[in-house]
Amino acid sequence: MNDLRFFLALAHPDRWWLRLGAALAALTLLAGIGLMSISGWFVAAAALSGFGAAIAATRGVRGFALLRPLSRYGERLATHEATFRILARLRVWVFRTVAPLAPGRLAELRGGDLLARVTGDVDALDGLYLRLVTPAIAAACGVIAVSVLLAFTAPLALPGVLALFLACAIGLPLLAARAGREAGTRIAEAGARARAEAGDLAAGLPELKAYGADARVRARLEAACAQWSESRRHLSRLALANAAVLGLAGPLALVTAIALAAAGGAGPALSALAGFAAFALFEAAGPLVQAGEAAGRTTAAARRLRALGEMEPAVCAPQDPSSLPAGSGLSLRGVHFTYPGRSAPALAGIDLDLDRGARIAVVGASGSGKSSIVRLLMRFYAPDAGAIAMDGADYERLDPAAIRTRLALVDQRAELLSASVRDNLLLARPQAGEAALWAALERARADRFVRALPDGLDTWIGEQGALVSGGQARRIALARAFVKDAPVLLLDEPTEGLDAATEAEFVAALEDWLGERADRSVLIVTHRPALLAPAREIVVLEEGRIAERGPAGRLAGSGGAFDRLFPGFAPSTR
Numbered sequence: 001m002n003d004l005r006f007f008l009a010l011a012h013p014d015r016w017w018l019r020l021g022a023a024l025a026a027l028t029l030l031a032g033i034g035l036m037s038i039s040g041w042f043v044a045a046a047a048l049s050g051f052g053a054a055i056a057a058t059r060g061v062r063g064f065a066l067l068r069p070l071s072r073y074g075e076r077l078a079t080h081e082a083t084f085r086i087l088a089r090l091r092v093w094v095f096r097t098v099a100p101l102a103p104g105r106l107a108e109l110r111g112g113d114l115l116a117r118v119t120g121d122v123d124a125l126d127g128l129y130l131r132l133v134t135p136a137i138a139a140a141c142g143v144i145a146v147s148v149l150l151a152f153t154a155p156l157a158l159p160g161v162l163a164l165f166l167a168c169a170i171g172l173p174l175l176a177a178r179a180g181r182e183a184g185t186r187i188a189e190a191g192a193r194a195r196a197e198a199g200d201l202a203a204g205l206p207e208l209k210a211y212g213a214d215a216r217v218r219a220r221l222e223a224a225c226a227q228w229s230e231s232r233r234h235l236s237r238l239a240l241a242n243a244a245v246l247g248l249a250g251p252l253a254l255v256t257a258i259a260l261a262a263a264g265g266a267g268p269a270l271s272a273l274a275g276f277a278a279f280a281l282f283e284a285a286g287p288l289v290q291a292g293e294a295a296g297r298t299t300a301a302a303r304r305l306r307a308l309g310e311m312e313p314a315v316c317a318p319q320d321p322s323s324l325p326a327g328s329g330l331s332l333r334g335v336h337f338t339y340p341g342r343s344a345p346a347l348a349g350i351d352l353d354l355d356r357g358a359r360i361a362v363v364g365a366s367g368s369g370k371s372s373i374v375r376l377l378m379r380f381y382a383p384d385a386g387a388i389a390m391d392g393a394d395y396e397r398l399d400p401a402a403i404r405t406r407l408a409l410v411d412q413r414a415e416l417l418s419a420s421v422r423d424n425l426l427l428a429r430p431q432a433g434e435a436a437l438w439a440a441l442e443r444a445r446a447d448r449f450v451r452a453l454p455d456g457l458d459t460w461i462g463e464q465g466a467l468v469s470g471g472q473a474r475r476i477a478l479a480r481a482f483v484k485d486a487p488v489l490l491l492d493e494p495t496e497g498l499d500a501a502t503e504a505e506f507v508a509a510l511e512d513w514l515g516e517r518a519d520r521s522v523l524i525v526t527h528r529p530a531l532l533a534p535a536r537e538i539v540v541l542e543e544g545r546i547a548e549r550g551p552a553g554r555l556a557g558s559g560g561a562f563d564r565l566f567p568g569f570a571p572s573t574r
């Protein structure tokens with residue numbers, strides 16, 4: 001319930017649209033009640049006393065008949081406007097909530113599950129506004145109108161009609177909510193699972209096929225879909241039963257009201273009016289029953305979205321951040337860091353300076369903590385102890401987004417967007433002109449193959465760069481870092497998996513770029529000897545600690561940690 005209240009509060013800025021929708025829904029219901037009751041009265045009066053008495057009623061019938069579609073139309077416009085506005089606001093809220101969680105905490109969620117929250121769960125909340133708030137207000141207005149009408153025309157019928165209506169408009173939705181709660185929750189969960197499995201299948205199909213595991217993932221997807229369909233079927237059966245009850249309740253109210261009105265001494269025309277008014281009131285019960293049927297799905301969606309909002313980001317921006325210092329030299333002092341949920345530290349007491357113009361390579365065995373240094377420098381995570389500073393200003397005091405304006409990152413996955421080469425490059429600097437893009441591509445030795453692509457810069461490069469080779473993707477990523485032209489370049493295994501010739505091109509491109517300006521600094525995380533060439537200092541990590549540091553020429557052949565990593569390293573390979 002708290003979750004639903006939270007999302008109702010989120011709709012506050014659009015409350016006037018919601019109120020207008022509710023008012024028009026009430027008007028539509030009242031017009032229906034007026035139309036039906038006057039029609040009933042009209043038919044009975046015409047039968048009894050000829051057309052003379054009845055002709056006056058035709059004006060009322062015409063008026064309500066005209067008003068009803070108009071107010072219905074207006075109601076649909078207003079409620080849909082309200083819902084679309086609120087859902088748009090909700091999506092923005094989800095993105096604002098999710099953005100600070102990336103990448104530190106988002107790794108804990110499956111991509112498909114996240115997608116299900118952003119799409120399906122947000123959509124499911126439209127029931128909250130369209131099917132609950134608006135119809136409840138309209139029903140309350142209808143109850144008041146019919147109560148007043150019956151109090152004057154057929155007071156004896158009032159308790160029975162009200163009891164029957166409240167049973168259908170409150171009791172039935174509550175029963176439906178109970179009966180459909182589990183199925184609704186299962187729909188939300190199975191839907192998210194199906195999306196996650198489908199995402200895995202789509203993204204990893206070549207690997208899954210290679211290991212013959214595609215059938216297993218497909219079976220899991222089918223199981224999630226089957227559970228989803230079964231839960232949907234359950235809800236459909238429930239809806240059918242509710243529709244039958246509602247279908248019977250309206251005529252029952254009609255007959256009861258006519259009989260009780262007649263028993264109370266009302267004439268045939270007034271009895272017909274009371275009966276049809278009671279009948280028309282039941283139009284208001286339908287959406288409330290539907291809200292009851294959807295309650296499980298709606299509350300599950302609200303719960304899943306709230307859970308996102310309650311995840312603590314790995315790093316919080318300070319309330320009142322200091323402005324960035326003039327220089328971009330970075331320093332780590334006594335940095336300790338353990339990933340959430342892990343017991344072994346990834347880094348234990350790191351001291352490192354990446355001054356203006358520095359060229360440092362960080363090497364070490366797999367899992368020794370190299371990439372963790374980059375993630376801390378990028379402010380994706382915060383150290384547990386020790387401090388990181390930019391030109392003497394503690395990272396804690398700076399806005400993480402501002403810190404990242406000074407850093408460019410190329411990591412081992414070379415994350416490219418499913419977009420054109422141009423859009424991928426512009427990500428780094430949206431205002432960069434055509435000439436700057438080509439200059440960056442040239443520096444990264446990527447201009448030739450980009451020119452050869454079918455639409456050049458505007459060629460779509462596929463999901464995560466799937467339509468270009470691994471080496472080309474890395475060079476686009478390097479060009480993107482060049483477009484940004486940040487003073488600090490962080491490279492995390494940028495040539496992993498490339499052949500020697502492509503790697504040599506990559507290193508040459510990097511050396512050219514570093515050579516252009518003496519103030520550019522670079523930190524290269526690598527296992528590859530070729531990437532040590534641009535480095536003036538090598539830092540060797542072992543189990544999160546610095547085991548050795550110094551120029552490659554001094555470390556090579558000294559019999560220490562560096563030699564264990566690069567036993568054949570010799571000046572000729574540099």
Ligand SMILES: Nc1ncnc2c1ncn2[C@@H]1O[C@H](COP(=O)(O)OP(=O)(O)OP(=O)(O)O)[C@@H](O)[C@H]1O
Pocket residue numbers: 107339340342345346364365366367368369370371372373
């Ligand atoms: N997101 C994460 N959550 C939990 N533990 C992590 C996470 N990323 C890395 N680790 C752990 O932290 C330790 C250091 O990882 P890190 O990625 O820094 O190593 P690395 O030296 O860069 O390894 P590699 O050369 O294989 O990329 C490892 O034990 C790893 O399992």
